[in-house]
Amino acid sequence: MTPRELPIAGTREILGGALAFKRDQLGFLADGISRHGDLFRFSPLGLTMILANHPDHIQHILVDGEHRYDKDASLFKIVRPVLGEGLIVIADKERWRRQRRMMAPHFTPRTVAGFAENMTGETLSMLERWERRPAGDDGLLDVTDEIGQLALRIVNRSLFSADVSEAAQTFERAFASANGVLGSFFRFPFPPLTWPTPRRRRLRRAIDDMDRFISGVLKQRLGDEEAEGTSPAEPDLLTLLLHSVDDDGHEMDLGQLHHEVLNICVGAFETTTNALSWAFYLLARHPEAEARLHEEVDRVLGGRVPTFDDLPRLEYTRRVIDETLRIYSPAHMTMRHAREEDVIAGYRIPVGSNILINTYLLHRHPEFWHSPETFDPDNFTPERVAERPKHAYVPFGSGPRVCVGKHFALAELVLALSTVARGHRLVLPRDARPVEPEPLVTLHPRGGIQLRLAHR
Numbered sequence: 001m002t003p004r005e006l007p008i009a010g011t012r013e014i015l016g017g018a019l020a021f022k023r024d025q026l027g028f029l030a031d032g033i034s035r036h037g038d039l040f041r042f043s044p045l046g047l048t049m050i051l052a053n054h055p056d057h058i059q060h061i062l063v064d065g066e067h068r069y070d071k072d073a074s075l076f077k078i079v080r081p082v083l084g085e086g087l088i089v090i091a092d093k094e095r096w097r098r099q100r101r102m103m104a105p106h107f108t109p110r111t112v113a114g115f116a117e118n119m120t121g122e123t124l125s126m127l128e129r130w131e132r133r134p135a136g137d138d139g140l141l142d143v144t145d146e147i148g149q150l151a152l153r154i155v156n157r158s159l160f161s162a163d164v165s166e167a168a169q170t171f172e173r174a175f176a177s178a179n180g181v182l183g184s185f186f187r188f189p190f191p192p193l194t195w196p197t198p199r200r201r202r203l204r205r206a207i208d209d210m211d212r213f214i215s216g217v218l219k220q221r222l223g224d225e226e227a228e229g230t231s232p233a234e235p236d237l238l239t240l241l242l243h244s245v246d247d248d249g250h251e252m253d254l255g256q257l258h259h260e261v262l263n264i265c266v267g268a269f270e271t272t273t274n275a276l277s278w279a280f281y282l283l284a285r286h287p288e289a290e291a292r293l294h295e296e297v298d299r300v301l302g303g304r305v306p307t308f309d310d311l312p313r314l315e316y317t318r319r320v321i322d323e324t325l326r327i328y329s330p331a332h333m334t335m336r337h338a339r340e341e342d343v344i345a346g347y348r349i350p351v352g353s354n355i356l357i358n359t360y361l362l363h364r365h366p367e368f369w370h371s372p373e374t375f376d377p378d379n380f381t382p383e384r385v386a387e388r389p390k391h392a393y394v395p396f397g398s399g400p401r402v403c404v405g406k407h408f409a410l411a412e413l414v415l416a417l418s419t420v421a422r423g424h425r426l427v428l429p430r431d432a433r434p435v436e437p438e439p440l441v442t443l444h445p446r447g448g449i450q451l452r453l454a455h456r
């Protein structure tokens with residue numbers, strides 16, 4: 001049968017929907033779904049974009065027909081000036097495979113188990129800092145900022161044996177600035193990359209600051225490696241990257257090494273930060289879920305600091321994390337470029353199309369979630385999980401390019417949340433207004449999340 005042509009959204013709007021998309025990216029896409037269904041095309045400024053919003057499509061694009069798609073898509077072109085050719089963005093499949101194979105052993109559940117003490121230790125230090133804080137005029141914690149520093153400390157200590165305490169805040173600010181600028185580039189594609197507009201200058205400064213942060217991490221260790229006896233007892237990911245050789249026997253050059261470390265920091269930082277910040281926010285708004293979490297943490301841990309071996313028994317805590325990643329999926333969009341013509345659900349996918357997958361919308365698909373806007377950790381009981389197609393829920397992506405840090409992130413999130421929940425709660429300030437998600441390159445809580453620390 002000849003494939004049909006895709007329905008087109010935004011035809012009645014100026015510039016193929018580009019302005020509507022710029023004004024309200026999620027609203028534009030949700031409206032497209034309600035008018036045209038789970039697969040439609042739109043053409044902001046002449047670009048071919050296709051939204052795919054059904055689990056079967058996701059499975060086809062990311063897993064079964066993965067060889068027909070790559071990352072040479074407009075989203076990754078936009079972030080490439082920041083991330084270079086590191087693991088997140090690299091489009092060349094052979095090079096990607098080499099880099100991924102080299103890094104994967106550092107991210108298995110067994111390796112992650114070795115980082116658990118570091119994850120709880122850094123969380124305990126954060127709690128001590130919170131306790132020591134002079135009571136400010138409002139007593140509020142900037143949770144997003146605090147958790148951001150925690151996430152950076154954990155990833156850098158675990159994988160690069162680097163202490164980034166001092167520099168963490170600089171990185172956070174630089175990333176926030178870059179995320180804002182790149183998010184706006186994505187919503188209004190794609191101004192020429194050379195004009196020195198104020199936004200572009202802001203992006204340049206942010207890139208320079210992040211580069212300085214990464215150079216600091218590398219300097220700590222490259223300096224250390226030369227000074228006898230100061231390199232880590234166990235070889236870490238940085239040791240491996242430093243001494244890796246490609247098929248022709250060449251070591252990774254400093255530029256590539258820099259980008260790989262940056263990709264890991266960026267991949268690990270904002271996603272985990274947003275997930276844990278949103279989890280505290282959702283628990284503060286849902287006392288019944290918070291009470292069940294406390295009951296489990298008390299029963300399983302009896303006041304102890306959690307270990308990696310406790311994870312299977314911290315079932316409800318994990319469900320809270322899974323549900324948070326559903327409602328506020330931090331990496332809310334990804335994209336693939338069609339290397340060849342394809343057919344999905346009977347529709348023709350033209351070669352060169354940019355296929356957009358938006359997990360904020362996919363995770364609210366009414367066919368697969370009873371009450372999509374409601375925070376309900378029991379969406380992740382084994383029975384309910386078994387009722388849904390696997391690709392209805394993909395906060396870490398799927399297929400060969402699934403998040404390499406998935407086990408790391410899940411262990412970190414459950415361990416950090418249960419470590420805090422043993423003795424503390426984070427509560428909403430009086431007159432708190434709802435926090436809105438802001439769809440930048442990641443799904444950021446607009447204005448950050450501010451909560452008050454309380455003892456249980």
Ligand code: HEM
Nearest residue numbers: 087088267268271272331334395396397401403404405409
């Ligand atoms: C809640 C936390 C996290 C979420 C939601 C998340 C989400 C994702 C998603 C959706 C992808 C796939 C993107 C695509 O298919 O285009 C991805 C890839 C990646 N993530 Fe994560 N991530 C998280 C944590 C981490 C951590 C902790 C690390 C590192 C320690 C990490 C490093 C990476 C890297 C390097 C890639 C690229 C993998 C490849 O293409 O081979 N992420 N992540």
